Amino acid sequence: MTLIGTLMAVSAVIGDYPVFTGQALRYGLAALILLPLVLRSPVRPRGLREWSLLTALAATGLAGFNYCLVEASRSADPATVGAVVGATPAVMAIVAPLAARRRPSGRILAAGLVVAAGAVLANGPGGDGDLRGTLFSLGALAGEVLFTLLAVPLLPRLGPLRVSAYSVALAVPLLAAAGLVAGERPRLPSPAEGAGFLYLGVVITALAFLVWFDALGRLGPDRAVLFAGLVPVSAAGTGLLLGLGTPSPLQLAGCLLVALGLTCGVKLRERRSTLGAARSRVL
Template sequence: MKIHPYILLTAAMLFFSGNFIVGKSFEGIIPPFTLALLRFVSATIFLLPVCLKTINLNHALWKKEWKPLMGLAITGIVLFNGCLYLSVNYTSSINAAIVDALTPTVAAILGFLILRETISKLQTVGIILSFGGILWIISRGSLDVITSFSFNIGDVIMLIGIIFWALYSIIIKKHSSKFPTISGLVMTMIIGIIILLPISIIEWVTIGFPNLLDGKIILGIVYIGIFPSALALLAWYKGVAEIGPAKASIFFNLVPIFTTMLAVIILGEQFTHHQFFGGIVVLFGVYLSTKTRRENKSKNKRLKRNIAN
């Protein structure tokens, strides 16, 4: 049975949103890097049977391309997820998800600085709006918070996390074509697990080892291992293949919306007016910061077709 790509992409965003909820629900129960470790151990167990043969056939590729694989593991698996799970120990899952929505804007800035990609005037307006919206949210709409730099540390950690994710996206852009999709992802996870293990051991020594026999903890780990880490990514790849990355990227704007709904229903978080106003400004800014780039790509494709004809 063929599933419509819009349904696949919407489901993927819902699964991604659940990651914020589970991370927040484990606040004070599972240390952040330990939670990241358990997430990717669970995801690897789920995905490994699907791609074990491909992994075994590409030993030479993994050895040759170890540097980009290491870069993907450090930025996307270890540092981003460590920051995400650490941030929700200090801020709401709603705030973390809205800050996370800034990722395309940060990626555009880093693309300009690292890859020398052009940024149009409209994109610049979008970038300024996005950061203005985030500043409004993390300052709770207070000028005193801005002038005294007394921001919520959780919001700042999440901002740092999306910088790591944007770096991860740039590495993907430059190197992902070298790797088979699922096996490349699993190899990145395995390297991430190896890096996360000693960090987690430090957490166990200093904070304590979590009670992994608790039924709710097991369900939470299974969820973040299977749904946002495996099924969501598979749905994302399928959806992108059907409608293209430009249209598919718009669906990421659903993450803060779904996260807000889930946080209010499941965690009992309050959705404040400054989150509502700031979230709208952020999403509109993200739309502007990516709109011109998508239009330019479409124009370039049409130009190439006209030249070819």
């Protein structure tokens, strides 16, 4: 999530490139890196269920998320979009346990609300937007939630590497088709744009997806998604390092809230794990 927050470092460089075509290039590059690592393995997606989950993951969490994000940004300012998508930790604290047929944890929900509030503040002041922008922002939020939920049943058998490789590969034709529908005219990237897409494909996609899906298996989706609050924090830090602006006191307060929520959520997990191990030794 910290890596994804550095996206602002390259957003200005690729800002003039056709959006959907650029995203197709990004995921295509990640697929070229990841697919050779899994194609020789005897463990592959099998059956209609796994292929359907992977396709749905690519369509909603990757292609759909990017489409909604682009459309939302045309009717709302980035801070408003970020505020809606920043609610992901609070939403996942409820949705993830229900999807696993267990009761949501009140403490994880409280941590998610704190992280979400901090993410809203860390995004900076906003407020410009209309109903269309809000609806597409909610669509992006749904894509972010599905990006995690749809991966959970695939990870035990396929693992993080295969889920990453096949999902990014499936997203390429979907985004290319979206570019055609939008009337985009593909062109060769400039050297600076090429460097930006290289960073997007290698670091923000191939590497970030691998560590994210690995984290889901270790922490569970409701706790792992608490770290989504680090995206605006990382973006603010990246902007400071690049000399693009100094975070306001409100944004700094948001960063502290994110840290507080993360600490509470992760420490709760560690405490329960310690208590469980102690009980096992006693028994």
